[in-house]
Amino acid sequence: xxxKSQVEWALHCCAxxxxxxxGRYLSTKALAELHGLPxxxxxxxxQSLSQAGLVHTTLGPSGGYRLARAPAELTFLDVVEAVEGxxxxxxxxxxxxxNPCRPKGFCDSGSCAIARIMWEADEAWRTxxxxxxxxxxxxxxxxxxxPGIWAGTFDWVLKRAG
Amino acid sequence: xxxKSQVEWALHCCAxxxxxxxGRYLSTKALAELHGLPxxxxxxxxQSLSQAGLVHTTLGPSGGYRLARAPAELTFLDVVEAVEGxxxxxxxxxxxxxNPCRPKGFCDSGSCAIARIMWEADEAWRTxxxxxxxxxxxxxxxxxxxPGIWAGTFDWVLKRAG
DNA sequence: CAAAATAGGGATACCATGTATCCTTAATTG
DNA sequence: CAATTAAGGATACATGGTATCCCTATTTTG
Numbered sequence: 001x002x003x004k005s006q007v008e009w010a011l012h013c014c015a016x017x018x019x020x021x022x023g024r025y026l027s028t029k030a031l032a033e034l035h036g037l038p039x040x041x042x043x044x045x046x047q048s049l050s051q052a053g054l055v056h057t058t059l060g061p062s063g064g065y066r067l068a069r070a071p072a073e074l075t076f077l078d079v080v081e082a083v084e085g086x087x088x089x090x091x092x093x094x095x096x097x098x099n100p101c102r103p104k105g106f107c108d109s110g111s112c113a114i115a116r117i118m119w120e121a122d123e124a125w126r127t128x129x130x131x132x133x134x135x136x137x138x139x140x141x142x143x144x145x146x147p148g149i150w151a152g153t154f155d156w157v158l159k160r161a162g
Numbered sequence: 163x164x165x166k167s168q169v170e171w172a173l174h175c176c177a178x179x180x181x182x183x184x185g186r187y188l189s190t191k192a193l194a195e196l197h198g199l200p201x202x203x204x205x206x207x208x209q210s211l212s213q214a215g216l217v218h219t220t221l222g223p224s225g226g227y228r229l230a231r232a233p234a235e236l237t238f239l240d241v242v243e244a245v246e247g248x249x250x251x252x253x254x255x256x257x258x259x260x261n262p263c264r265p266k267g268f269c270d271s272g273s274c275a276i277a278r279i280m281w282e283a284d285e286a287w288r289t290x291x292x293x294x295x296x297x298x299x300x301x302x303x304x305x306x307x308x309p310g311i312w313a314g315t316f317d318w319v320l321k322r323a324g
Numbered sequence: 325c326a327a328a329a330t331a332g333g334g335a336t337a338c339c340a341t342g343t344a345t346c347c348t349t350a351a352t353t354g
Numbered sequence: 355c356a357a358t359t360a361a362g363g364a365t366a367c368a369t370g371g372t373a374t375c376c377c378t379a380t381t382t383t384g
Contacts, residue, residue: 003163003252003280004342011276012257027359036260041344047361060352061358076279090165095174098198101314113302114173117238118165121290128283140275152263162353162359166371189330203373209332222381223329324330324382 006045007083009037013046014079015141016157017055018071018134024161025057027064034157045083052082062162071138077129089125090118168207169245171199175208176241177303178319179217180233180296186323187219189226196319207245214244224324234297239288251287252280 013031020026028046032039046065049055054074055065067074092115097108142150175193182188190208194201208227211217216236217227229236254277259270304312 001163001165001246001251002249005253005255006342007252008255008257008276011280015276029359034261035257036262037257038344040346043360044344044362050360057360058352059350059359059361060354062353063351063359065360076283084163087164089163090169091167093167093170095170095197095199099196099311099315100198101318102311106308106311110306113299113306114170114177117291117294117299118173121238121287121294124290125283125287128286129279132279132283137275137279144272144275146268149261149264149268153261156263168371191330200373202375205331206333206373212331219331220381221330221332221379222383224382225330225380227331 001089003080003084006041006048007080009035009042010045010049010079010083011076013042013065014049014054014067014074014134015137017065017067018074018138019154020066020157020161023066024158025062025064025066026157026161030064030157030160034153048083049079052078054078054082058162064162067134070135072133072135074134075130076132076134077126080129088119088122090115090122092118163251165242165246168204168210169242171197171204172207172211172241172245173238175204175227176211176216176229176236176296177299179227179229180236180300181316182228182319182323185228186320187224187226187228188319188323192226192319192322196315210245211241214240216240216244220324226324229296232297233300234295236296237292238294238296239291242291250281251284252277254280 012035016031016034017026028039028043031037031046032042035042046055050057050065054068056068057063057065092112094108094112096112097106174197178193178196179188190201190205193199193208194204197204208217212219212227216230218230219225219227254274256270256274258274259268
């Protein structure tokens with residue numbers, strides 16, 4: 001069970017968009033070059049973000065993407081669910097119902113205890129992702145990334161942002 | 163990103179094995195019938211449990227599986243990792259290294275901040291699964307399952323346990 | 325001793341899904 | 355009008371999950 005690579009791509013793209021000045025847009029082409037990714041396929045991930053309402057888009061030259069909310073209001077969970085879907089990672093097939101000792105037509109009153117435990121773990125994962133905002137990520141990156149590369153990348157992006 | 167159905171199967175099988183009296187074994191055939199699963203394919207899941215050392219096996223008629231440890235010492239995480247593997251659910255492809263603004267041959271000092279956040283969430287998931295033991299599950303099931311079905315299933319299993 | 329039942333594991337086939345590319349369309353900019 | 359962009363459909367390919375079949379070594383039962 002491994003998350004799609006599109007999740008990683010979308011997270012990195014949002015990290016860049018979170019640093020973009022208000023009102024500016026960055027194109028798929030620029031985001032693909034910056035991360036060394038196939039433009040056409042990255043486009044699918046960005047479309048997922050758009051459909052989820054996480055980013056705003058404009059057409060035409062100088063068009064592209066910007067965040068639809070403030071970085072402090074955008075969480076990792078938002079992005080992960082936009083790309084990966086919001087369904088649970090554990091699907092209960094209710095195989096307890098196949099027990100031959102059950103009377104025919106017996107109906108379970110509650111959910112399967114095993115599924116509940118798996119779903120609680122799933123929820124712990126989501127809670128951790130929900131706590132992580134792109135505002136916090138921005139602060140961390142600013143501290144960790146080499147200052148020259150940080151500034152150089154910022155210039156590179158601004159030169160291409162419409 | 164969805165867990166294999168074999169995870170669900172393995173969890174249900176361990177729940178049954180946890181209720182088995184000491185020294186008794188239950189076969190793949192019985193476990194498959196009890197859960198309405200394809201015997202040959204369920205066998206692969208049980209082999210994973212065996213290779214991980216979670217269950218003990220014997221051959222011949224009256225052979226099968228039993229838990230290798232006390233139910234209180236067996237966790238959901240043990241079973242999930244035995245079937246699904248112990249690798250992280252998020253794989254970092256280090257795409258930050260593709261940034262064209264980087265000097266050639268630049269070497270990152272630490273791990274990618276985005277990957278770290280994803281891995282922390284992954285660890286929260288594992289922590290929740292690590293807390294869930296099959297002893298606790300047994301208590302829950304005993305409270306929740308219809309008493310008639312509970313007793314009937316126990317008889318059914320004992321009749322087939324070697 | 326012989327027969328039956330078992331776990332283990334290899335080979336194979338099928339299908340769903342992730343990955344990737346190409347193309348068309350509509351909207352926007354200059 | 356010409357260039358550029360997001361959106362989305364169609365297609366192809368690789369990978370991995372699902373499932374079945376078969377063979378072997380081992381052990382219990384009759």
